[in-house]
Amino acid sequence: MTGREDGLTITAVGKDFGPVQVLKDVSLSVPRGEFHTLLGPSGSGKTTLLKIVAGFTPAARGSVTLAGRVITDMPPEHRNIGVVFQHYALFPHMTVAENIGFGLKMRGVAKAERASRVEEVLRLVRMADFGQRKPAALSGGQQQRVALARALVIKPQLLLLDEPLSALDRKVRQEVREELKRIQAETGVTTVMVTHDQEEALFLADRVLVLEGGALRQQGAPTDIYSHPADEFVAGFLGAINLLAVTAQGQSLRLGNQTFAPPAELAEALAKANPGAALQLAVRPEQILVQPGAALPGQLGGRLIATEFGGPVVTLRVEVEGQAVSVLSLSPDVLAAGPWEIGMPVCLVIRGGRLLP
Amino acid sequence: MRRSRLRDAEALSPFMIGMLALSLAILFVPLGIIILLSFNTSPYGTFPFQGTLKWYGALFTDSGLLGPTWLSVELSFLVAVSAAVFGTMAAVWLDRRASKIAGTLFRAALLSAITVPWLILGLAMLLVMNAIGIGRSLFAIYLGLLATVLPYVVFIVAARLNALDRDLDFAARSLGASPIISFLRVSAPLILPSIISGTLIAFMVSFNNFLIQYFLAPFGVQTLPLKIYTLIRVGYLPDLNALATLIVGITCLFIAILHRLGLRNAGLPGGAAL
Numbered sequence: 001m002t003g004r005e006d007g008l009t010i011t012a013v014g015k016d017f018g019p020v021q022v023l024k025d026v027s028l029s030v031p032r033g034e035f036h037t038l039l040g041p042s043g044s045g046k047t048t049l050l051k052i053v054a055g056f057t058p059a060a061r062g063s064v065t066l067a068g069r070v071i072t073d074m075p076p077e078h079r080n081i082g083v084v085f086q087h088y089a090l091f092p093h094m095t096v097a098e099n100i101g102f103g104l105k106m107r108g109v110a111k112a113e114r115a116s117r118v119e120e121v122l123r124l125v126r127m128a129d130f131g132q133r134k135p136a137a138l139s140g141g142q143q144q145r146v147a148l149a150r151a152l153v154i155k156p157q158l159l160l161l162d163e164p165l166s167a168l169d170r171k172v173r174q175e176v177r178e179e180l181k182r183i184q185a186e187t188g189v190t191t192v193m194v195t196h197d198q199e200e201a202l203f204l205a206d207r208v209l210v211l212e213g214g215a216l217r218q219q220g221a222p223t224d225i226y227s228h229p230a231d232e233f234v235a236g237f238l239g240a241i242n243l244l245a246v247t248a249q250g251q252s253l254r255l256g257n258q259t260f261a262p263p264a265e266l267a268e269a270l271a272k273a274n275p276g277a278a279l280q281l282a283v284r285p286e287q288i289l290v291q292p293g294a295a296l297p298g299q300l301g302g303r304l305i306a307t308e309f310g311g312p313v314v315t316l317r318v319e320v321e322g323q324a325v326s327v328l329s330l331s332p333d334v335l336a337a338g339p340w341e342i343g344m345p346v347c348l349v350i351r352g353g354r355l356l357p
Numbered sequence: 358m359r360r361s362r363l364r365d366a367e368a369l370s371p372f373m374i375g376m377l378a379l380s381l382a383i384l385f386v387p388l389g390i391i392i393l394l395s396f397n398t399s400p401y402g403t404f405p406f407q408g409t410l411k412w413y414g415a416l417f418t419d420s421g422l423l424g425p426t427w428l429s430v431e432l433s434f435l436v437a438v439s440a441a442v443f444g445t446m447a448a449v450w451l452d453r454r455a456s457k458i459a460g461t462l463f464r465a466a467l468l469s470a471i472t473v474p475w476l477i478l479g480l481a482m483l484l485v486m487n488a489i490g491i492g493r494s495l496f497a498i499y500l501g502l503l504a505t506v507l508p509y510v511v512f513i514v515a516a517r518l519n520a521l522d523r524d525l526d527f528a529a530r531s532l533g534a535s536p537i538i539s540f541l542r543v544s545a546p547l548i549l550p551s552i553i554s555g556t557l558i559a560f561m562v563s564f565n566n567f568l569i570q571y572f573l574a575p576f577g578v579q580t581l582p583l584k585i586y587t588l589i590r591v592g593y594l595p596d597l598n599a600l601a602t603l604i605v606g607i608t609c610l611f612i613a614i615l616h617r618l619g620l621r622n623a624g625l626p627g628g629a630a631l
Binding site for chain 2: 054055056075076077079080081082083085086087089090091092093102103106107150151154
């Protein structure tokens with residue numbers, strides 16, 4: 001990838017609403033052509049950060065640089081940033097073609113060229129036949145495609161997406177999500193998306209930045225951040241996770257009265273931990289294997305409390321030394337290993353996870 | 358559509374239908390009588406009814422009503438257009454820029470212009486006009502009427518602006534429009550029906566406002582309401598009925614326009630203008 005000076009750089013940007021610090025001097029950079037998502041719960045400051053980058057609200061502190069230009073105090077109309085809004089924000093009195101052509105008109109592009117560029121971008125979002133419709137005559141998914149086309153046609157140096165999928169139905173959301181990924185890859189536009197939906201973030205992004213309480217908690221590739229969350233908040237926010245109270249005991253871990261072999265990837269972390277230190281083992285439900293029967297040496301023994309059938313997957317709830325553990329497996333695997341009875345002894349093998357202090 | 362309306366009508370009780378008929382009768386029977394009398398030959402409203410158009414002829418030749426009518430129309434037109442410009446500006450400020458305290462105070466001030474009786478408002482305005490040296494004059498009437506109609510435009514336009522998605526403005530800005538261009542190309546077309554509605558209402562309120570005109574008119578200047586007031590005390594001819602009929606006709610046209618503006622824009626977010 002090309003240098004950072006070509007993309008977006010945010011340096012120590014802060015913002016206050018009255019006495020509340022909604023952004024606590026956040027710094028990040030998005031190299032050109034990459035797709036980053038800002039993931040966080042409501043009130044995490046992610047939308048405020050997006051608005052500062054777009055120029056809709058001023059930053060109290062810090063600076064924003066895009067493609068080598070400092071844009072911190074520049075009005076939005078000079079930034080050349082495409083923005084897609086949660087509720088589309090299409091101009092209701094204009095046709096689809098007029099909506100998309102608006103940005104070009106503002107740039108003084110001649111009528112003939114405008115028409116051909118509008119047509120081209122409509123093809124890109126697979127809405128070629130809809131140019132003469134009014135937005136009100138389109139479905140939510142179609143409106144969001146038009147909004148995306150409108151933001152892309154100006155060839156922006158940065159594309160900002162503010163919860164672009166959250167107003168859509170579940171099925172349409174998946175379609176548009178895939179379209180979004182394809183279009184971003186095809187155009188190669190540097191993209192930052194704000195979302196509270198971890199699945200969306202993991203699916204779309206080259207890099208996920210988790211925001212909470214106005215501060216960056218963790219950033220990394222989706223797989224990395226999912227399997228190696230930096231803290232309890234990130235671990236919980238990215239999906240279901242077991243947080244087991246354990247103590248370090250040499251190369252093993254102790255949970256209640258049982259000693260078990262930790263996954264190999266924890267060897268290094270375990271070597272650094274003080275013997276006898278109380279730790280939390282963060283394990284995703286799908287990182288645990290479960291079998292009926294008593295535990296062998298190195299495994300954890302427990303008792304089955306409940307089975308929850310969820311179509312392709314089954315969740316088994318197991319009690320181990322007074323702690324509840326969720327295990328997620330593919331249905332055929334679970335059925336083949338059965339029969340399962342509530343209260344029966346089961347054994348667990350932990351295949352991965354992360355130690356949190 | 359038609360069916361459901363019928364069914365709603367059937368659901369009304371006889372009492373409600375009676376009340377509706379009574380209210381409509383109180384409103385429209387006098388209007389009907391005036392319209393009828395404007396076509397009657399007898400100058401004293403006596404029967405038998407004999408159709409004529411002579412009062413309409415008289416109205417446009419030697420009634421002395423046309424001067425005051427034109428004065429009222431011109432004055433109200435000026436007031437309504439001014440109210441449209443200033444009212445829209447104030448509505449934009451109120452919706453987009455005003456701080457919470459300033460906005461609340463401004464709303465309260467506008468509301469007082471509607472709720473304080475015009476009798477008191479007129480008297481107060483006369484005192485102020487005299488104090489600042491404007492005194493009784495056409496300019497004083499203009500200012501007085503403007504103050505009384507401004508709230509209608511501001512409230513109607515601000516309500517529409519408030520219903521507009523703020524992101525529309527942000528979208529236009531991000532696409533390269535300056536704040537003014539964004540307003541002219543995006544917000545203005547969307548609030549235009551409400552501006553027109555507000556302007557028509559401002560015109561009608563201004564045209565009708567006897568009290569403000571009475572207090573602020575200089576001696577010798579007669580707007581239509583002042584002229585009618587004088588005539589009623591000394592007796593009048595049916596050419597006044599003819600004028601009233603014309604005014605009712607024009608008002609009906611206004612209402613049709615307002616209604617059409619509402620229907621035309623029913624599909625826009627924020628709904629109808631009126």
